[in-house]
Amino acid sequence: MTEGITMTPVIEVAQARKDAEPVQRDIVFDIQKLTASYGKEPAISDVDLEIYRNVITAVIGPSGCGKSTFIRCLNRMNDLVPGAKIDGKILYQGDDLYASGVDPVEVRRRIGMVFQKANPFPKSIYDNVAWGPRVLGMRKDLDERVEKALRGAALWDEVKDRLKKNALSLSGGQQQRLCIARAIAVEPDVLLLDEPASALDPIATSAIEELMDELKRDYTLVIVTHNMQQAARVADMTAFFSLDVDEGRRTGVLVEYDETAKIFTNPSDKRTEDYVTGRFG
Amino acid sequence: MRSAFQQDLDILEATLQEEGQLVLRALRGAIKALEQRDEELADEVIAFDDDVDQRYVQIEEGIQLLLARQTPVATDLRLVLAILHVNLHLERMADYCVTIAKLTKLVPEVDPGPRFVEGFEEMGSRCEEMIRIALDSFGNRDLEGAESLVELDELIDRANRRVVERILELGGDPEMREYGLRMVIVSRALERIGDHAVDIGEQTAYLLTAEFREFTDASHPSPRKA
Numbered sequence: 435m436t437e438g439i440t441m442t443p444v445i446e447v448a449q450a451r452k453d454a455e456p457v458q459r460d461i462v463f464d465i466q467k468l469t470a471s472y473g474k475e476p477a478i479s480d481v482d483l484e485i486y487r488n489v490i491t492a493v494i495g496p497s498g499c500g501k502s503t504f505i506r507c508l509n510r511m512n513d514l515v516p517g518a519k520i521d522g523k524i525l526y527q528g529d530d531l532y533a534s535g536v537d538p539v540e541v542r543r544r545i546g547m548v549f550q551k552a553n554p555f556p557k558s559i560y561d562n563v564a565w566g567p568r569v570l571g572m573r574k575d576l577d578e579r580v581e582k583a584l585r586g587a588a589l590w591d592e593v594k595d596r597l598k599k600n601a602l603s604l605s606g607g608q609q610q611r612l613c614i615a616r617a618i619a620v621e622p623d624v625l626l627l628d629e630p631a632s633a634l635d636p637i638a639t640s641a642i643e644e645l646m647d648e649l650k651r652d653y654t655l656v657i658v659t660h661n662m663q664q665a666a667r668v669a670d671m672t673a674f675f676s677l678d679v680d681e682g683r684r685t686g687v688l689v690e691y692d693e694t695a696k697i698f699t700n701p702s703d704k705r706t707e708d709y710v711t712g713r714f715g
Numbered sequence: 716m717r718s719a720f721q722q723d724l725d726i727l728e729a730t731l732q733e734e735g736q737l738v739l740r741a742l743r744g745a746i747k748a749l750e751q752r753d754e755e756l757a758d759e760v761i762a763f764d765d766d767v768d769q770r771y772v773q774i775e776e777g778i779q780l781l782l783a784r785q786t787p788v789a790t791d792l793r794l795v796l797a798i799l800h801v802n803l804h805l806e807r808m809a810d811y812c813v814t815i816a817k818l819t820k821l822v823p824e825v826d827p828g829p830r831f832v833e834g835f836e837e838m839g840s841r842c843e844e845m846i847r848i849a850l851d852s853f854g855n856r857d858l859e860g861a862e863s864l865v866e867l868d869e870l871i872d873r874a875n876r877r878v879v880e881r882i883l884e885l886g887g888d889p890e891m892r893e894y895g896l897r898m899v900i901v902s903r904a905l906e907r908i909g910d911h912a913v914d915i916g917e918q919t920a921y922l923l924t925a926e927f928r929e930f931t932d933a934s935h936p937s938p939r940k941a
Binding site: 640643644647663666667694695698699 | 717718719720779780783784785786
């Protein structure tokens with residue numbers, strides 16, 4: 435009688451983890467033929483892209499390729515720039531973000547933004563976080579809301595005993611996390627992060643990256659970064675933008691958009707390969 | 716800090732250990748099939764190699780991703796490089812088990828007598844012990860354990876020589892001659908499994924000391940080995 439050697443597969447951790455990734459992805463932004471111009475010059479041209487729910491999407495590319503312009507289109511931040519103009523469509527949850535009648539303030543509540551340089555108000559830590567909810571009339575249970583946002587931004591333990599202190603007394607990394615807390619205090623759906631760690635030291639950067647990984651459970655994140663390795667580390671999807679130079683005019687174009695793993699191991703486009711290997715840009 | 720990265724490293728190492736356990740099973744199956752001339756079990760060992768290969772590919776892919784996305788440095792870099800090597804050694808060991816199983820199916824129906832069975836049993840259990848020590852010392856970052864593999868390998872080498880001597884004694888009977896020829900390769904396969912276990916020990920030493928060094932140098936044998 436043969437005693438078999440076949441074994442029941444041991445927990446296939448790696449596979450299990452792979453399977454945990456959502457296969458069917460919900461589309462949060464459906465961007466169609468987006469061209470954004472300042473005056474007559476298009477900064478980005480003909481961008482088609484889908485951004486998925488609870489996923490971190492990184493936007494990378496050389497300086498001037500329109501990365502920031504692109505994410506500013508996603509919460510109508512460019513409306514505030516004189517002469518800025520949008521062609522094409524951005525559907526957010528299926529609705530045209532730029533349709534007449536859409537309130538840009540409501541858009542920015544649902545699609546929050548964190549900038550390169552931490553920009554807390556010169557007020558207390560508490561007031562910084564409470565500011566958004568107060569303005570929007572979300573005054574009920576404000577203390578809980580502030581605590582929840584600070585916890586969400588992994589800052590609570592560091593500041594809970596000095597909520598009345600001026601926010602400017604915090605370190606750069608803490609200020610940036612405070613800005614993230616401020617952004618999530620109004621319960622947005624999406625967080626746009628424009629170079630959120632470029633002014634921070636490696637430890638503070640690492641804290642922000644860890645935080646992003648946690649935040650994606652509840653939010654959809656889009657991050658613009660100069661730091662390719664940061665995109666490789668944190669993002670699930672990566673969009674590579676580059677510059678098309680035509681008769682002296684430089685326009686940002688989307689070159690490649692794919693799973694981050696694919697972009698950094700086997701990109702489809704030669705320009706992406708050249709950029710991620712440091713041969714260009 | 717960098718918990719996703721640490722988790723990826725942990726998964727890689729767990730998968731590697733899992734692959735090692737599969738190799739142990741394959742080895743036990745191969746030796747048993749050989750001793751009992753059990754073709755059915757030999758077939759099972761051959762098919763089982765797919766399970767090992769699956770882990771092998773998982774680890775290869777995992778390392779590719781980790782290198783591309785996490786830029787490991789220092790100990791992390793050495794760990795990733797060591798896993799890459801150990802993975803290959805384990806996969807090779809499993810291939811030798813397949814070789815043994817295939818040869819088991821090819822030998823004629825002859826009874827080689829207990830002296831052969833004993834010889835392979837000894838080599839098989841020494842290999843098992845070496846694989847276990849190689850995996851444990853890698854997992855426990857145990858330099859002493861890793862270095863002890865050299866002496867254990869010496870015992871397998873000796874057993875190999877003994878088996879070959881017995882094969883030479885088999886004489887000119889054509890059936891026995893064919894059997895003997897096959898068994899030289901089996902013995903060699905087991906001896907190579909021992910070598911791969913030593914190689915895993917060298918990876919443990921590299922991981923711990925950051926120095927590449929061979930425990931023994933086949934082209935410059937030490938007096939002890941000669």
